[in-house]
Amino acid sequence: MIQMKNVYKKYPNGIVALNGLNVEIDQGEFVYIVGPSGAGKSTFIKMMYREERPSSGQMLVDGKDIAKLKNRKVPFLRRDIGVVFQDFKLLPRLNVYENVAFALEVIEEKPRIIKDRVMEVLDMVGLKHKAKMFPRELSGGEQQRVSIARSIVNTPKIMIADEPTGNLDPDTSWDIMNLFEQINSTGTTIIMATHNREIVNKLRHRVIAIEGGLIVRDAAGGDYGYED
Amino acid sequence: MYATQPEVITAMKIRTFGRHIKESLKSLGRNGWMTFASVSAVTVTLLLVGVFVMIMMNLNKVADDLENDVEIKVFVSLEAEEEQIAELEEEISGLSGVESADFSTKEEELTDLVLDFGEELSLFEQSNPLFDVFYVKATEPQQTEAVANDIAALEYIEDVEYGEGKIEKLFNFLNAGRNVGLVLILALLFTAMFLISNTIRITIVARRTEIEIMKLVGATNWFVRVPFILEGMWLGILGSIIPIGLVVLLYQKITEFVQPRLSGELFQLLEFSPFIYQVSALILAMGVFIGIWGSFMSIRKFLRV
Numbered sequence: 001m002i003q004m005k006n007v008y009k010k011y012p013n014g015i016v017a018l019n020g021l022n023v024e025i026d027q028g029e030f031v032y033i034v035g036p037s038g039a040g041k042s043t044f045i046k047m048m049y050r051e052e053r054p055s056s057g058q059m060l061v062d063g064k065d066i067a068k069l070k071n072r073k074v075p076f077l078r079r080d081i082g083v084v085f086q087d088f089k090l091l092p093r094l095n096v097y098e099n100v101a102f103a104l105e106v107i108e109e110k111p112r113i114i115k116d117r118v119m120e121v122l123d124m125v126g127l128k129h130k131a132k133m134f135p136r137e138l139s140g141g142e143q144q145r146v147s148i149a150r151s152i153v154n155t156p157k158i159m160i161a162d163e164p165t166g167n168l169d170p171d172t173s174w175d176i177m178n179l180f181e182q183i184n185s186t187g188t189t190i191i192m193a194t195h196n197r198e199i200v201n202k203l204r205h206r207v208i209a210i211e212g213g214l215i216v217r218d219a220a221g222g223d224y225g226y227e228d
Numbered sequence: 229m230y231a232t233q234p235e236v237i238t239a240m241k242i243r244t245f246g247r248h249i250k251e252s253l254k255s256l257g258r259n260g261w262m263t264f265a266s267v268s269a270v271t272v273t274l275l276l277v278g279v280f281v282m283i284m285m286n287l288n289k290v291a292d293d294l295e296n297d298v299e300i301k302v303f304v305s306l307e308a309e310e311e312q313i314a315e316l317e318e319e320i321s322g323l324s325g326v327e328s329a330d331f332s333t334k335e336e337e338l339t340d341l342v343l344d345f346g347e348e349l350s351l352f353e354q355s356n357p358l359f360d361v362f363y364v365k366a367t368e369p370q371q372t373e374a375v376a377n378d379i380a381a382l383e384y385i386e387d388v389e390y391g392e393g394k395i396e397k398l399f400n401f402l403n404a405g406r407n408v409g410l411v412l413i414l415a416l417l418f419t420a421m422f423l424i425s426n427t428i429r430i431t432i433v434a435r436r437t438e439i440e441i442m443k444l445v446g447a448t449n450w451f452v453r454v455p456f457i458l459e460g461m462w463l464g465i466l467g468s469i470i471p472i473g474l475v476v477l478l479y480q481k482i483t484e485f486v487q488p489r490l491s492g493e494l495f496q497l498l499e500f501s502p503f504i505y506q507v508s509a510l511i512l513a514m515g516v517f518i519g520i521w522g523s524f525m526s527i528r529k530f531l532r533v
Contacts, residue, residue: 075447075449078443078444079445089440089444093258093259
């Protein structure tokens with residue numbers, strides 16, 4: 001499903017973020033990406049939805065090298081990948097319903113289907129009753145649930161989360177993790193970069209540790225392994 | 229997976245365009261004071277441009293009227309018989325650059341003089357000292373001198389008068405006026421475009437993250453762009469309402485006040501209709517163009533996410 005072959009990334013400022021990295025992730029897996037700050041976790045994550053391109057190497061999604069994907073086709077790649085961020089990245093001028101609906105409007109879905117589908121996922125994340133509220137009126141956990149709803153509304157096969165619990169308190173973080181477990185159980189691949197030791201150690205999944213732009217550890221059901 | 233998506237971006241669905249229109253209108257409301265700031269900037273500049281265009285067009289009209297009043301008075305020599313005069317008329321009319329040549333006999337000339345200066349002059353009816361005359365207009369008023377010289381070279385011409393020296397000064401003055409006006413209008417237009425697109429850019433820069441997010445969830449560039457462009461268009465339209473209203477009102481008052489006082493004068497102001505509708509259309513078109521252009525230019529650099 002996702003395959004990186006000798007992915008090397010050097011930024012224009014000379015920093016080498018990924019140093020010839022190889023990895024393979026199968027459909028339906030739940031993968032934690034751990035490692036110290038600046039180790040290349042974010043770049044690794046950004047490769048998957050073509051926010052960054054490898055300087056060299058192959059970045060295969062479904063057997064296709066997305067490093068070679070033309071810019072105007074990138075939107076179509078992103079429609080099949082849900083992304084969730086630490087800072088939620090909700091559209092501040094749109095309410096909860098509209099934020100989620102946006103991902104479907106982009107693919108020019110029929111209004112009736114949009115309505116049904118949006119209410120369905122809002123129900124799933126438990127925010128149906130707050131559909132008319134704006135992001136600033138919600139707590140961090142609620143905002144993250146909206147962003148999760150948006151990322152799954154067009155049933156992507158892959159979900160990418162960059163520190164999704166980074167801004168949340170422990171209780172809320174567990175709520176969010178429950179949602180991820182639920183999404184993963186329907187067969188969606190989840191790739192999650194995190195610094196949260198408790199979560200990684202308790203909800204055991206495959207752990208990939210990145211340091212200095214290379215994978216230093218890759219263990220199914222592994223532990224967090226860092227002290228921070 | 230993404231390969232199963234349509235490879236070619238099909239023409240935007242009408243439904244989607246409807247969505248863009250709705251979005252752009254909603255965005256106007258939600259952007260509150262940003263909308264207000266942009267509309268104000270558009271309003272002020274379009275008002276300036278509108279009033280200025282109004283003034284310049286009228287000055288141009290006055291200049292045209294003055295120029296068109298310039299004519300050549302051709303005195304026919306006394307030796308010319310009727311036959312020669314007829315020939316002469318044809319020759320003059322046939323010259324290039326001649327718009328019209330009106331013949332007036334010396335008797336008619338005297339009648340005009342008597343009308344202008346009083347009965348005493350009717351004494352001259354016994355022995356009329358005047359000449360038969362052609363009044364010639366040049367197609368291009370500014371070519372009057374050349375045309376006059378051509379006529380003077382013909383046979384049976386006693387003299388040619390066209391306000392030598394004076395009309396050159398008039399033309400120079402009018403030409404300078406026109407050029408200054410043109411430069412001022414262009415400068416004003418340029419400033420207006422700059423000011424407005426800058427204001428629009430500020431509103432779009434403030435929404436940079438929005439554009440990033442849209443692209444992250446898989447919006448194509450056009451999907452992001454169209455609502456912004458429509459929003460720019462609405463800003464332009466909203467901003468042109470007050471200038472159009474004021475310009476129409478102002479010109480109505482001006483023509484009401486000035487026209488009776490100018491009746492019978494050499495020059496006239498432009499008629500209220502259709503002139504003021506043309507100015508209104510110009511203001512609206514400029515507003516729309518500037519709004520769209522401003523949005524388009526400003527959004528360009530944020531789309532490379």
